[in-house]
Amino acid sequence: DAGDEVLTFDPMYLTYEASIRASGATPITVPQPAATGFRPDLRALAEAIGPRTRAIWFANPSNPTGVVFAREELEEIAALARRHDLWVVVDEVYASLTFDRPHVGIAGLPGMAERTVTIGSLSKSHAMTGWRIGWIVAPEPLVGHLHNLALCMLYGLPGFIQEAARAALEAGDAASAPMRETYRARRDLVCARLGQVAGLACLKPEAGMFTLVDVRGTGLSAYDFSWALLREAGVSVLDAGAFGQCSEGFVRLALTVDETRLAEACDRIARFAELRAGAPSRAAE
Secondary structure (H helix, E strand, O other), rough: OOOEEEEEOOOOOOOOHHHHHHHHOOOEEEEHHHHHOOOOHHHHHHHHOOOOEEEEEEEEEEEOOOOOOOOHHHHHHHHHHHHOOOOOEOOOOOOOOOOOOOOOHHHHHOOOHHEEEEEEEEOOOOOOHHHOEEEEEEOOOHHHHHHHHHHHHOOOOHHHHHHHHHHHHHHHHHHHHHHHHHHHHHHHHHHHHHEEEEEEOOOOOEEEEEEEEEEEHHHHHHHHHHHHHHHHHHHOOOHHHHOOOOHOOOOEOOOOOOOHHHHHHHHHHHHHHHHHHHHOOOOOO
């Protein structure tokens, strides 16, 4: 309803704010500071709950940070939701692409299935970004309401996309596992190379296909770094400040090209950054 509040973490995926505002609610952001590796500040989350709070909305694994919530963190969020009678909306699009920490679904914790909305998709797990197919798992009355909305907005998906989705789901992890290991190898390559570069600090993601790099040591804003890097070195990265205040000063690299091109991109980034930082790196050794 108008005037209701939904708590989200900063940084967050870009469309969350618009989705919340479209319902008439107001998003209230809770910082996930870069200094703590963008892990959730659960004390701040608890303090942000007010009389108009209706839900907690977040991604696990997180986009853009690649942070995977620990079971203990999810249990604290679940306890807050039960205590204050809140909904939890969790985006689990990257759940099958975790590297080091296993993914835990908050809906599976005690007393949470009846108050959790889980968002899933084949966009990342099966590289079907252009097919626009996903799903929601939620209590039946809410699913009925969402069905009515989807019917008005989309009517239905083409049959061949539904057939492809069925094949993907029936294959289980067989399709995602090789992709996951490919992204893991690319993540390790990027972090190893850029971790040695003066002026840069690489955040090692626990999931997904993106890596955040702190460029504040170069003396440039992330916006200026991104545009200058494209013009001077021919490498395109994204200013991560678009995801929230906590990710200002970071750029996001996609792990979606082969390792040869990725290594060359890292070498170009290293040469570009060391000129700004005024110190040589060992990235190309």
